Amino acid sequence: MVNAINSGSPTVALSRKRNSRTQGLLALGASVTRFPSTRYQGSKLKLLDWLWDGIRHLHFDSALDVFSGTSSVAYLFKVHGKTVTTNDYLSWNRQVSEALVCNSGTQLSATAIATLFSNTSTQGGGFIEKTFKDVFYPDEENRWLDTVAQRVFAMPSGAQRSLAYFALYQACIAKRPYNLFHRANLYMRTAVVERTFGNKATWEKSFEEHCRGALHEAHGALFDNGRTHRAIHGDFLDAPENCDLVYMDPPYLNAKGTGVDYLEFYHFLEGLTEYPEWPLRYTAKYKHKPYVRRKNLWGRKDTILKAFDLALEKFRKSMIVISYRSHGIPSIEDITGLLRRHNRKDALVSAMGYKYVLANKSGDEVLLLSEP
Numbered sequence: 001m002v003n004a005i006n007s008g009s010p011t012v013a014l015s016r017k018r019n020s021r022t023q024g025l026l027a028l029g030a031s032v033t034r035f036p037s038t039r040y041q042g043s044k045l046k047l048l049d050w051l052w053d054g055i056r057h058l059h060f061d062s063a064l065d066v067f068s069g070t071s072s073v074a075y076l077f078k079v080h081g082k083t084v085t086t087n088d089y090l091s092w093n094r095q096v097s098e099a100l101v102c103n104s105g106t107q108l109s110a111t112a113i114a115t116l117f118s119n120t121s122t123q124g125g126g127f128i129e130k131t132f133k134d135v136f137y138p139d140e141e142n143r144w145l146d147t148v149a150q151r152v153f154a155m156p157s158g159a160q161r162s163l164a165y166f167a168l169y170q171a172c173i174a175k176r177p178y179n180l181f182h183r184a185n186l187y188m189r190t191a192v193v194e195r196t197f198g199n200k201a202t203w204e205k206s207f208e209e210h211c212r213g214a215l216h217e218a219h220g221a222l223f224d225n226g227r228t229h230r231a232i233h234g235d236f237l238d239a240p241e242n243c244d245l246v247y248m249d250p251p252y253l254n255a256k257g258t259g260v261d262y263l264e265f266y267h268f269l270e271g272l273t274e275y276p277e278w279p280l281r282y283t284a285k286y287k288h289k290p291y292v293r294r295k296n297l298w299g300r301k302d303t304i305l306k307a308f309d310l311a312l313e314k315f316r317k318s319m320i321v322i323s324y325r326s327h328g329i330p331s332i333e334d335i336t337g338l339l340r341r342h343n344r345k346d347a348l349v350s351a352m353g354y355k356y357v358l359a360n361k362s363g364d365e366v367l368l369l370s371e372p
Contacts, residue, residue: 052080078101
């Protein structure tokens, strides 16, 4: 039988022992508190301590974060001395992983920073300025983005390029109402109205200032845990199968069957990552010029249980940790039933009340642990 949900604390007795590798890393100052702040929808950054309390008793040396997003959970594994692999179907999230997890200490040099941000107001008529006029940013900011995006793309692949991308993503998100790209709503920034919230100061801060702040945070987060890590970009079914533990935080489908479409939310950042191909990727049908939709088993109520089923079969030899919401589709009971049908050991379930910033209502964030 699967343990009943225990709201507020894990259902297992947790060992407080840390292995020597983790103790050494913590002595060197490695800590999840050094991870950069984020405005990413669904980020687990504020839940990392709770998550680690739920899994710290497990014995594993390597971990796969199969829906890595911000890479905050992957960073948690790195802090605790694990060999980490990240995967995400969005290319821009791979760049984040390469910047913050795979990178053991390389910073973006002062020379590279100066080159990126010099003479950014002279170039005009680029793809962003023409395609996204009056959509997300004013003309002068679009011109800045056209220039800097091309410069970052032209950099040699590696940690410095990934850091430059990370800074650019953070700046773009910070200057957006709701921190998303799901609708054309530049008017929320530019309307001359009395404002009672602090976002206006954030929006008016320059892109360069935002980028430099993000780089400062990223540089402060870098450390070497003595392992080699990798970041990949692709479908979950193509992720490697040789990790001891697989962490799954899939796109969430609420009780009404409405899913979180991360490509819809962050298509602009995906475009920055593959700037030369961007004109071939977007659709002009909608005002916010999103990417052409991709088939996604996790985004529909009639296929999401199949997606879980395929994932459990693929990672059948690994310990699996699943993060999900208590009022979603499929239900927690559906997921635990599926675990049993795959002949996995009883799932240990932990839950805590948590409300995401843009969520309509509160609910339990649920953690399911299952061994093969």
